[in-house]
Amino acid sequence: MSDPLPTDTHPVQTDRRTFLRKSLPVALAVASMAEADPPDATKAAPEPQGGSEPDQPRRYNPSEHYYGMAVDPGLCIGCGRCVEACKTENDVPREPFYFRTWVERYTAQADGETTVASPNGGIGGFPPIKEAGVLRTFFVPKLCNQCANPPCVQVCPVGATFTTPDGVVLVDHEYCIGCRYCIQACPYGARFLHPVTRTAEKCTFCYHRIVKDLVPACVEACPTQARIFGELRHRSSPLSRFMRFNNIQVLKPHLNTKPNVFYANLDGEVR
Amino acid sequence: MPQQVTRLVVLFGVMIAGLVAARSWLIPKTFGAIGHYRAAAIDSVTATKVKYAGHEACAACHPDVAALRVAGRHKSVACEVCHGPGAEHVESPSEKRLSAPRQRGYCPLCHGYDPGRPSGFPQIDPATHNPMRPCVSCHQAHAPETPREPEACGACHGSIARTHSVSNHALIACVRCHQTDKRHKVTPLLSRPTKPTQRAFCGQCHDREASSPKEISRVDLATHEPNYVCWQCHYPHFPEAK
Numbered sequence: 001m002s003d004p005l006p007t008d009t010h011p012v013q014t015d016r017r018t019f020l021r022k023s024l025p026v027a028l029a030v031a032s033m034a035e036a037d038p039p040d041a042t043k044a045a046p047e048p049q050g051g052s053e054p055d056q057p058r059r060y061n062p063s064e065h066y067y068g069m070a071v072d073p074g075l076c077i078g079c080g081r082c083v084e085a086c087k088t089e090n091d092v093p094r095e096p097f098y099f100r101t102w103v104e105r106y107t108a109q110a111d112g113e114t115t116v117a118s119p120n121g122g123i124g125g126f127p128p129i130k131e132a133g134v135l136r137t138f139f140v141p142k143l144c145n146q147c148a149n150p151p152c153v154q155v156c157p158v159g160a161t162f163t164t165p166d167g168v169v170l171v172d173h174e175y176c177i178g179c180r181y182c183i184q185a186c187p188y189g190a191r192f193l194h195p196v197t198r199t200a201e202k203c204t205f206c207y208h209r210i211v212k213d214l215v216p217a218c219v220e221a222c223p224t225q226a227r228i229f230g231e232l233r234h235r236s237s238p239l240s241r242f243m244r245f246n247n248i249q250v251l252k253p254h255l256n257t258k259p260n261v262f263y264a265n266l267d268g269e270v271r
Numbered sequence: 272m273p274q275q276v277t278r279l280v281v282l283f284g285v286m287i288a289g290l291v292a293a294r295s296w297l298i299p300k301t302f303g304a305i306g307h308y309r310a311a312a313i314d315s316v317t318a319t320k321v322k323y324a325g326h327e328a329c330a331a332c333h334p335d336v337a338a339l340r341v342a343g344r345h346k347s348v349a350c351e352v353c354h355g356p357g358a359e360h361v362e363s364p365s366e367k368r369l370s371a372p373r374q375r376g377y378c379p380l381c382h383g384y385d386p387g388r389p390s391g392f393p394q395i396d397p398a399t400h401n402p403m404r405p406c407v408s409c410h411q412a413h414a415p416e417t418p419r420e421p422e423a424c425g426a427c428h429g430s431i432a433r434t435h436s437v438s439n440h441a442l443i444a445c446v447r448c449h450q451t452d453k454r455h456k457v458t459p460l461l462s463r464p465t466k467p468t469q470r471a472f473c474g475q476c477h478d479r480e481a482s483s484p485k486e487i488s489r490v491d492l493a494t495h496e497p498n499y500v501c502w503q504c505h506y507p508h509f510p511e512a513k
Contacts, residue, residue, distance in 0.1 A: 023283055062313075077388045077389070080380065081352050085356075089321075105387055128384075131386050131430070134386065137386050137387040138387050139387050159307045159308045160309075162306055162312075164313060165305065170313065171312075172308060172315075174299075175312065207313075207316050212321065214323075217322075220323050220326065221349065223345075223348040224392075225347050
């Protein structure tokens with residue numbers, strides 16, 4: 001990432017530069033008087049809220065990791081346990097409009113119509129369908145694609161959503177102003193506005209779990225191992241192995257969002 | 272120094288000082304430390320409480336059940352899928368107890384019949400499968416037994432069996448056309464039955480020269496649409512369909 005503090009990188013006229021150079025000591029003196037604790041970013045950054053070192057034996061280093069997830073829709077049975085686990089783990093509101101992950105059922109009819117349904121995200125299962133005239137039907141789990149080129153981060157006017165060094169897109173709930181730009185920008189419909197905090201919410205890959213060497217709650221809860229979570233840049237990870245052995249696609253590749261959630265042997269109807 | 276320069280210096284000094292003060296007041300601490308965001312936000316996300324303890328946490332205290340589970344067909348189903356989040360239970364085992372879903376509605380979430388589920392996944396119709404009886408009264412949830420081998424093909428291929436049973440081909444056994452290994456009943460996807468590949472297979476009965484009962488409809492295989500195989504036009508499970 002570039003340096004966010006706009007320092008004087010532009011070429012300036014010599015007169016102005018001389019003037020600034022002369023007035024700099026004055027400005028610094030005033031600044032030091034007005035501000036007892038100057039915003040010295042380099043000092044405050046690495047350990048912003050201390051106190052976690054004695055508890056954790058091995059410090060988590062985000063630059064050693066780069067996470068991704070693969071989904072095998074061929075294994076998904078649409079039981080909705082991932083949605084249930086996600087809502088429990090992350091305190092997602094129980095109303096049927098708020099989901100960090102959800103399961104869709106695609107039903108391709110012989111007449112060319114394809115319908116997509118996700119009643120309450122799939123938590124309570126799916127209602128029976130009439131099989132007459134159905135060509136094929138299958139389940140597709142959806143979640144935030146943790147794009148490497150995320151449109152939601154690009155549009156945030158305040159820098160409240162961002163990509164961590166380990167490739168996860170997070171929301172800063174204390175800094176989010178609730179303008180909903182990111183919700184509009186996300187082509188996967190993966191974000192929503194939390195009804196209580198009025199800030200944007202999304203899947204975090206269970207960031208609080210993965211930094212403790214646990215897998216995300218949805219991966220933990222999937223009874224058929226339809227979701228594989230792991231390191232994208234390590235050849236020996238279960239994720240890399242899965243991606244070597246399967247035909248891998250991403251959702252909406254034409255949008256150049258570069259998702260880090262991959263789908264194996266995806267049906268052409270999935271959008 | 273001329274007076275106007277002094278005034279300008281003071282004016283610019285105040286403006287710059289105001290700017291610096293405003294920046295330090297408005298921009299949060301740690302903003303920009305890593306990227307264009309508040310670095311401390313990562314810590315507030317990380318501070319979220321873990322509720323699912325993970326599949327490795329249970330075996331330490333429940334080794335017998337864990338051993339039973341990993342040897343059975345539910346080996347890929349983590350304990351917390353059915354018993355709920357267990358991080359609190361790991362911390363204070365006697366105060367925060369977990370429950371088990373013993374009611375009938377729970378198991379069909381995975382095992383109720385749905386055409387979208389992968390073929391071979393064990394499924395039942397909850398409306399007709401021993402109605403009202405809790406699943407756990409017959410099935411051991413930690414190590415469910417191998418389902419009894421289906422006796423007839425129709426147990427799994429119901430719609431084909433029903434169509435076939437009212438067709439002109441009703442008396443032809445499935446295995447006459449599909450050579451089926453025993454293992455297909457246990458691992459249906461790993462041992463698939465064969466299908467006829469030659470026109471001559473249908474010709475055994477339907478060719479003009481075939482030595483079959485004369486009620487069977489006949490064609491001259493040599494001239495009857497020689498560019499196609501039979502099942503491209505005729506549905507063998509219901510051949511009279513037009």
